[in-house]
Amino acid sequence: MYLLTKNQRDFAVTEAEKGRIAIKQRGYTIPAIESHQITPAFSEVSGSFCPTKRDVYLSRVLKLRPKLKEEMVKGGIVHSSVALVFRAIKNAQEKGTSIEIVLDTLKDMLSLDEKIVAALWQENRLSDLQSLCKQNGVSYEMELPTYIKIVKDIIAFETYRLGASSKDSLTKIMDVEEYIDGADLGLSKGRIDSTVMIGSQTIIVCDLKSKSFGDNMDGKVQIAGYALAIEKKYNVPISIGCLVFPPPRLLENNEPQREIFVIDDALRSEFISRRDSVLSILREKTPPPIPAGMQRKCIKCGQYSNCQSLKQEN
Numbered sequence: 412m413y414l415l416t417k418n419q420r421d422f423a424v425t426e427a428e429k430g431r432i433a434i435k436q437r438g439y440t441i442p443a444i445e446s447h448q449i450t451p452a453f454s455e456v457s458g459s460f461c462p463t464k465r466d467v468y469l470s471r472v473l474k475l476r477p478k479l480k481e482e483m484v485k486g487g488i489v490h491s492s493v494a495l496v497f498r499a500i501k502n503a504q505e506k507g508t509s510i511e512i513v514l515d516t517l518k519d520m521l522s523l524d525e526k527i528v529a530a531l532w533q534e535n536r537l538s539d540l541q542s543l544c545k546q547n548g549v550s551y552e553m554e555l556p557t558y559i560k561i562v563k564d565i566i567a568f569e570t571y572r573l574g575a576s577s578k579d580s581l582t583k584i585m586d587v588e589e590y591i592d593g594a595d596l597g598l599s600k601g602r603i604d605s606t607v608m609i610g611s612q613t614i615i616v617c618d619l620k621s622k623s624f625g626d627n628m629d630g631k632v633q634i635a636g637y638a639l640a641i642e643k644k645y646n647v648p649i650s651i652g653c654l655v656f657p658p659p660r661l662l663e664n665n666e667p668q669r670e671i672f673v674i675d676d677a678l679r680s681e682f683i684s685r686r687d688s689v690l691s692i693l694r695e696k697t698p699p700p701i702p703a704g705m706q707r708k709c710i711k712c713g714q715y716s717n718c719q720s721l722k723q724e725n
């Protein structure tokens with residue numbers, strides 16, 4: 412998913428140069444803020460389901476657990492599987508191991524279910540799946556093969572794409588699922604899907620999404636938050652973000668869709684402004700209103716039943 416095409420790499424390098432000159436607001440220049448008793452996650456600032464952040468209020472202030480949704484569990488398993496592959500590529504790049512050895516390792520993973528299961532288990536993904544099955548009253552043993560197939564399909568897809576890539580121009584994988592401390596931004600830890608490097612100085616923050624939504628604003632704002640945190644931690648400028656959408660069918664010649672963009676001052680300010688709204692909800696402990704026109708969407712929200720109970724209480 413994170414191996415960019417030549418055109419995408421060229422585009423990123425050109426845009427990074429523009430960003431280096433234009434962007435004023437960097438993580439290492441903005442002042443740290445005082446931490447609050449409840450620190451929200453990066454995803455709660457920019458990626459929560461509810462436009463008014465009522466879902467964040469329910470889980471953080473009232474400490475009500477959201478219901479697990481099938482798409483979330485599937486999304487988690489896709490993320491873990493992609494991470495498994497890219498960790499192998501990263502390790503090989505660091506050790507100077509040949510890509511053929513990585514390809515052999517990945518092919519081995521395809522024939523060993525237990526290895527995959529064990530790797531996923533470490534990520535707590537299978538415990539999510541167990542909870543989902545329990546919640547929905549279905550058999551975990553019956554569901555497991557469907558999820559193992561998702562893992563295998565991803566590994567097979569990535570193995571093919573790695574094999575087909577030009578070996579001397581591979582994107583350098585800097586990190587995979589790196590935890591980043593959001594404390595200076597008033598946030599908890601965030602987990603960045605991947606950071607990659609093009610050439611000697613263009614660092615790109617990548618975020619894997621299940622679907623593209625119009626202008627993908629939430630995803631871009633979330634990457635802006637990660638960029639601010641990385642800049643603060645490593646004191647390096649990050650100017651480019653990349654949203655990655657797996658193809659709907661993991662066929663060998665289906666390229667993932669990628670949106671590469673400059674993490675400009677507008678996105679950075681939007682992240683800070685959304686963070687301040689979430690912090691104020693958590694500080695004041697006042698339930699945000701139910702947004703208008705959400706009736707049909709609300710049913711898909713993990714906090715739907717808790718939200719309805721709160722509505723009846725008020």
Ligand code: SF4
Binds near residue numbers: 710718719
């Ligand atoms: S059910 Fe609707 S109003 Fe309630 S938290 Fe979820 S999205 Fe927001």
